[in-house]
Amino acid sequence: MATQKTVSTTGNIVVADAMRQCRPDVMAAYPITPQTTIVEEFAAYVAQGRVHTEYITVESEHSAMSACIGASAAGARVMTATSSQGLALMWEELHIASGMRLPIIMANANRALSAPINIHCDHSDAMGARDAGWVMLFAETAQEAYDNTIMATRIGENPDVLLPVMSCLDGFITTHSIDRIDVLDDDTVAGFVGEYVPQNALLDIDQPVTHGAFSGLGGPFFEFKRAQRDAIERSREVIKSVAAEYSELSGRPFGAIETWGMEDAEVAIVVIGSTAGNTRHVARQLRAQGVKAGVVKVRVFRPFPYAELAATLSGVKAVAVMDRAESFGAEGGPLFLEVRSALYDAETRVPIVGYIYGLGGSDVRLDLIERVYADLSDIAAGTAQPGGLVYLGAR
Amino acid sequence: MQQLTEIRWHARAGQGAVTAAKLVAETALELDQYMQAMPEYGPERMGAPIQAFTRISSTPIEIHNNIEHPDVVVVLDESLLSIVDVVRGLKDDGAVIVNTCTPAADVRVRLGRATGRVACVDASGISLDKLKRDMPNTPMIGALAKVTGLFELNAVCDHLSKTFGKKFAQEVIDANIASVRSAYEEVSIDG
Incomplete structure (x- = not known):
């Protein structure tokens, strides 16, 4: 097992820390309660030079996910975070991210959807996105939210999967409570997630590709969808093997149930x-x-x-x-x-x-x-x- | 230490109750305990009544629901006694600790507490004396240590120097530690 440090912090802060340890190339995010402290904390890491991520501030979640899609298609490791109405505003891009097979990692602080307006926890936001083609992980505790973020990176980026992953934690209950959490050191996480090797990077000019092009009647749209289904089915085994490897490092097992x-x-x-x-x-x-x-x-x-x-x-x-x-x-x-x-x-x-x-x-x-x-x-x-x-x- | 201790903090926003709830949890962690600390999640308005919560346990804490039946209630602002039912749900043998100059026996009558312990300390007075401002949160942690025996006085002081050392000048840290010590000595306990 790798050495770990026991810390006292909130779910959001430890998710931001896990993201920093995974060293994304790009983060594009918009703040929303109760996710805000994830993106605030991550922005601070960037400002402090503790992570070399291009941090893109945007004017809405629609733009946040759009920027993530562009960056991921270009070949970057990309992360973001949202909640509730923010996730709802990303609706069309969620499908584009999975359809383009972009392994974007997104934390979602589970919060109710309006109306009546409410900022507190339920799972309506994530469940509303359950058919969007994302791998979806849920955390019971801040510890699990930390672990899930790191595993999500490996799961989504696996060449047999190449799908975006949503890592959910309960708004306020998990995002804002201070809890006892064991964190791995930076090098261990960096070694575990490895470098991201994009499969079809737009910026790879030696192998020019088109992403998300028109595929009308007679085109391969139908087959693309079947390929997505096959990919998420393959993720079952990938999740198991990533979990087994992570459990060796952390001593914390992970199962689908x-x-x-x-x-x-x-x-x-x-x-x-x-x-x-x-x-x-x-x-x-x-x-x-x-x-x-x-x-x-x-x-x-x-x-x-x-x-x-x-x-x-x-x-x-x-x-x-x-x-x-x-x-x-x-x-x-x-x-x-x-x-x-x-x-x-x-x-x-x-x-x-x-x-x-x-x-x-x-x-x-x-x-x-x-x-x-x-x-x-x-x-x-x-x-x-x-x-x-x-x-x-x-x- | 009993297996699970649940603490509810009452204060006005700006008095440092959330920080206190957090400091107590962190002190417990340094003693290898499990802990949770959470604010009451609502709008933040300076001076408005707020609550914060701390759970401390020798075993992992699995529950995440609100604290309905605390073992200890800490009141940072005496004026809340007339507008908030601070002892709501407090266990019969639980303790309530109030920042006040009023004698504990009188506060017991005011709160209508027939059982349990009522403890009082002039945390604001101590803070004004040591810190030159009214920040009752750290002295109330000293009183909490004395009333509950959850941790040694030195454990609080050590943690304060460590955590405040990153943010504050030495004289501020010293004044806070002196406040904690004074409150620990001066708190009067009825029952």
């Missing part, structure tokens, strides 16, 4: 982000009371780990899926829809309940999670049937 108590769990909650910690805390207490509670945390949302979820959930008696985002008109939130789909091929049909929780930063109290486990225990015991979607703790 991470489970707690699932060896013999009868009731299980599937969850993303910081709430996984609260859920594990409650599960630990319930275990002490004899409840066979388990937790499944999803760290990679795209590509979605269907096989892993089906395998870990196949033996349980009842499953709850907690979504911090809506998919209005669907039978549940985005995670619920995926988990239920993952279970379709399972041999036994596990009862599954969807919960919407924590929208707009609504506090995820421990008694709310206890209630979810209590609901599951009733279903497992056969004294209740799974009903429809539950708005957990809504007044």
